[in-house]
Amino acid sequence: MKLHKFLFILFLSAFAISATAQTESQLRRKKEAIQREIEQLQKNLSKTASGKKLTLQQINGINAQIRLRQQKIGTINSEIKNIDNQISQNTNTVHNLQDQLGDLKKEYAAMIRFAQRNRNAYDKMMFIFASKDFNQAYKRIKYLQQFSQYRKKQAGYIETTQQNLNGKIKVLDKTLREKSNLLKEQEREQEKLGKDKNRQSVTLGKLSKQERQFKRDIAQRRKQQKQIDAAISAAIRRAIEEAKRKAAEAARIAAAKAAAEAAKAKAENRPAPAAPAAAKAKTTSEALTATPETARLSAGFENNRGRLPWPVANGTITETFGRHMVDQAPYTNDGVDITTSDGAAVRAVFSGKVLTVQYIQGRGVVIIIHGEYITVYQNLRNVSVSTGSNVETKQTIGVVANTGDDAILKFQIRRGQSPLNPEGWISK
Missing domain, CATH: 2.70.70.10 (Glucose Permease (Domain IIA))
Structure with missing residues (x-):
């Protein structure tokens, strides 16, 4: 039962570490991706900062850098929480392994004492010959053999448990060092965030000196964007109207075909086919997904x-x-x-x-x-x-x-x- 408990503890520990490692890997990739964005943005900001004229792109770039820096700090915090969970799990595993090792050593010590008391062949022979009958003698021989085998297994369990304990202690030391490094990294990022915010304040102070020119730039940008947005909306509106026109034309052709079929049936004095339901005006969604191809594209995009x-x-x-x-x-x-x-x-x-x-x-x-x-x-x-x-x-x-x-x-x-x-x- 103790062996089963020991193996169960190892299994849970390995499973928890595997799940945590996956999350840790995801967080590391996320942090690296954020850092690449920060570096790319920093290059652009370094280039634009050389110009005397302040632009909205500069302000947006600084704000974006602050936002990314905050996201990176948040990711580091998540990494630290993961490390804390690993430290807690590994600490519990170490304590369980230490308890397990203590129990195994006590049992092994008791077996050694017993073996010492019955260490010579004469004592073993007397133990066997003192049996009431042959059946009991056979059982005592098997007992001595099994006792010897179990003692060897117990020594193996102790050695394996000691090795696992040493491994867990090394892992625990490693996670403690990782936490220390993450705390230092967090401190450096906080310092950089402070510098970014100072630069933001300086830029906004610079803005007040160039306010008139900046307002003109913003007004020009809004005017241009309004024109572009109107052109985009007009193009989309035309596409929707064209799709609806095609859908209406298809419905008209279908209705005309049904009417011709009905007239032909009447001339041949046979029952007319069921009249199709009156076509309703297509919604924008229905018009843009009217064909199997467009329906597949729409579903694929959404999926x-x-x-x-x-x-x-x-x-x-x-x-x-x-x-x-x-x-x-x-x-x-x-x-x-x-x-x-x-x-x-x-x-x-x-x-x-x-x-x-x-x-x-x-x-x-x-x-x-x-x-x-x-x-x-x-x-x-x-x-x-x-x-x-x-x-x-x-x-x-x-x-x-x-x-x-x-x-x-x-x-x-x-x-x-x-x-x-x-x-x-x-x-x-």
């Missing part, structure tokens, strides 16, 4: 929610989806702004058909339709696809352009005309 690839290989979200306040005035971003490297390739996040390619304010805009879902890629320097062409997932559709001193891709996901938050759809 990949949270797993869609990024529209660029490397980048950081420097302006999030939704409502923002700049210069005391609200504005809404229908997608996200992704700051990336110069000349970065822009990729389709899912297979679909290019709805339109436009150049607005000298920048390319590509709109791709995936059933009832639509993706928009804005601020491209050049475009490598054309209207009506089919694209595959991760296919390059163009190259991102520089906005000011940064390469920024503006990316949207819509369901019909309704904008969705891309962060809920692309992979973390």
Whole structure:
């Protein structure tokens, strides 16, 4: 029973360590990914900081860096919690193994004392010959043999338990060192976060000196974005209207065919086929998924929610989806702004058909339709696809352009005309 208990403890310990190691690996990968984003952002900020003119991209970049730094600290905290759980589990395992080793040593000591009392062959022979009959003598011989074998096994259990105990103590020492290193890393990140916040304060102080120029830049940006958003909405509206027109035409043809069949049946004096139900106007969703192909695309897009690839290989979200306040005035971003490297390739996040390619304010805009879902890629320097062409997932559709001193891709996901938050759809 003690052996079974010992093995059960080892099994639970190994299972817990395996599960924790998986989480630890995930957290480490997440932390490394955040660090790569911070480094990429730092390169862009170092480049733009050399310019005397303050831009909204600089402010967004600093805010994004602070947000990423906070996420990294949060990830380190999760790693520390995992380490604490491992330390607790390993400490309990060490105590259990120490208790197990103590019990095994006590039992072994008792067996050694017994063996000492019966150590010579004469005592063993007397023990056997003192039997009442042959059956009892045979049992005593088997007992002495089994006792000897069990003593050897007990010595093996002690050795194995001692080895496991030593291994667990080494693991415990390692996790304690890892926790110490994580605490130091957390302290360094907190210090860097403080520096980022100081730089944010300096930048905002600089903003007050350049307020007039900054306001003009913001007004110009809003004007341009309003024009681009109107063009995007118009293109999507035309696509929806065209889909509805095709659906209505298909319904009209079906109704005409049914009427012809009914007239023919009447002329031949036979029962007319059942009249089809009156066609109802298609909703946007129904119109955009009217064919099997578009229905499959739409379902595939939706099934990949949270797993869609990024529209660029490397980048950081420097302006999030939704409502923002700049210069005391609200504005809404229908997608996200992704700051990336110069000349970065822009990729389709899912297979679909290019709805339109436009150049607005000298920048390319590509709109791709995936059933009832639509993706928009804005601020491209050049475009490598054309209207009506089919694209595959991760296919390059163009190259991102520089906005000011940064390469920024503006990316949207819509369901019909309704904008969705891309962060809920692309992979973390």
